[in-house]
Amino acid sequence: MKNKNRGLIFDLQRLSLVDGPGGRTVVFLKGCPLACIWCANPELISPDREIILKDKKCALLEKCVEVCPQNAISIMDGQRIIDWDKCDRCGKCADACPSRAIEHIGEYVTTDEIMKVVMQDVRFYRVSGGGLTLSGGDPLSQPEFALTLLKAAKQKKVHTALDTCGFAKWELFKSLLDHTDLLLYDIKHIDSARHKEITGEPNELILSNLQKTAAGSDSRSGLKIWIRYPLIPDINDGDDDIDNLCRFVADLGPLVEKIALLPYHDLGAEKYAAVGRKYSLAKTSPHPNEIVSKIKARVESYGLVAGIGGGK
Ligand code: SF4
Ligand code: SF4
Structure with a gap:
């Protein structure tokens, strides 16, 4: 059973150099409120084992x-x-x-068990500027467990990052934000109808949570935001899609440090059949590097800092 002290995770990776600054311990919680048609981790979408x-x-x-x-x-x-x-x-x-x-797929673990592992690398975090990242799936699928983990890390003065799609009621989302140092926030599509087609849910709540967070009045001081935008060919890579995304992000203000563009890959495609799901992008090929670079330049033309990949 899941509760605030016990959750279902897919994996726990130590010494990771992605999903936030420095060296990190990344906990992949099982379950996600969205179901993106390109998801590279289809085995994490269901909240169950x-x-x-x-x-x-x-x-x-x-x-x-x-x-x-x-x-x-x-x-x-x-x-x-x-x-x-x-x-x-x-x-x-x-x-x-x-x-x-x-x-x-999925193992039950307690917060104490996770924190024991997290604390083994404290010196590594201090030297590298790293810490704990909650990822998934999406931590919002197990909010009480995620909250306990974030609180436990902050009590030990460990830097915390929350990697999320942001699809949750504001009060719940804010409760996690209060113990988060870095928000890794996914925007999948700026148009809500299209967002619903490709993820199963509209995006108003997601964009509104981000706006409230970036406005800063309700969030802890020192919070930083990195936007993550998966670049999916013919889905969200049109000029209008990028322009509308950039206008929205540019209005968010200084808490947003950058946009990380995450180029589509098909490395998760084979897993769909293995977990009884259908993959609908079988005919989609990754963008050539020059297209990704052009899109990055387009984002930068709005005065935004852009990067390629989800790392630092
Ligand atoms: S939000 Fe992430 S984990 Fe959830 S379905 Fe989309 S790509 Fe997969
Ligand atoms: S295939 Fe049969 S035994 Fe295996 S998980 Fe499904 S119902 Fe259970």
């Missing part, structure tokens, strides 16, 4: 077929097939598979 198939490891031992209470697994033409409509993600097949050809 689930399974992922590792077909190359499958030795056709059929243990999974024997234990599945839903009769969702069959062997056909020398291949293990899962009927995802029948599967309720109970995970019994992953427990039974000796080859680890089906694995669990």
Whole structure:
């Protein structure tokens, strides 16, 4: 069960050099309120524990077929097939598979367990200017747990970064902001109707939370904001999309330090089938470098600081 002291995470990475300044410990919380059609981590979208198939490891031992209470697994033409409509993600097949050809996604951990790991690298944070980053999925999918973690880190004087899409009621979002030093804030599309088409949700709440945060009156002093904009070919890379984004960001004021452009890649595409989801951008190719550079220059022409990639 999830609560303020226990959450479901996908991974915890130490000594990371991305997702904020310096060297960081990054906790990837499971679950996201959006479902972006290009998401490189489809196994993190569901807030629940689930399974992922590792077909190359499958030795056709059929243990999974024997234990599945839903009769969702069959062997056909020398291949293990899962009927995802029948599967309720109970995970019994992953427990039974000796080859680890089906694995669990998501582990329950306590805040104490995470903080124990976080505190092992305190000297590294001090030297590099790093700290703790909550990412995902999206930390807003487990807000109470995220809040406890941020508070615990601040009590230990560890720098905190919150990597989020911002889709939450203001009061809840603000409660996390009060313990955040750096906000890594995603804007997926500046047009709300288009945002809904490509993420499943409109963007008014997201943009309004960002405006209130940037206005600074409700947030802790010293907060900084980095905007993150995934550049998806033919989805949000048109001149109008970029111009409207830049006008919006330019109006936010000095708390915004930069826009990080995150070029599309298809490294997550294969995972979709492995977790029973469909990938709709199979025919999309990444932008050539010169197009990304042109878009960066366009952003900079608005007087904004732009970078490529999600690092420092
Ligand atoms: S907000 Fe991020 S984690 Fe959530 S669906 Fe979009 S890309 Fe994936
Ligand atoms: S996770 Fe799905 S396929 Fe695996 S045992 Fe449970 S119902 Fe069957």
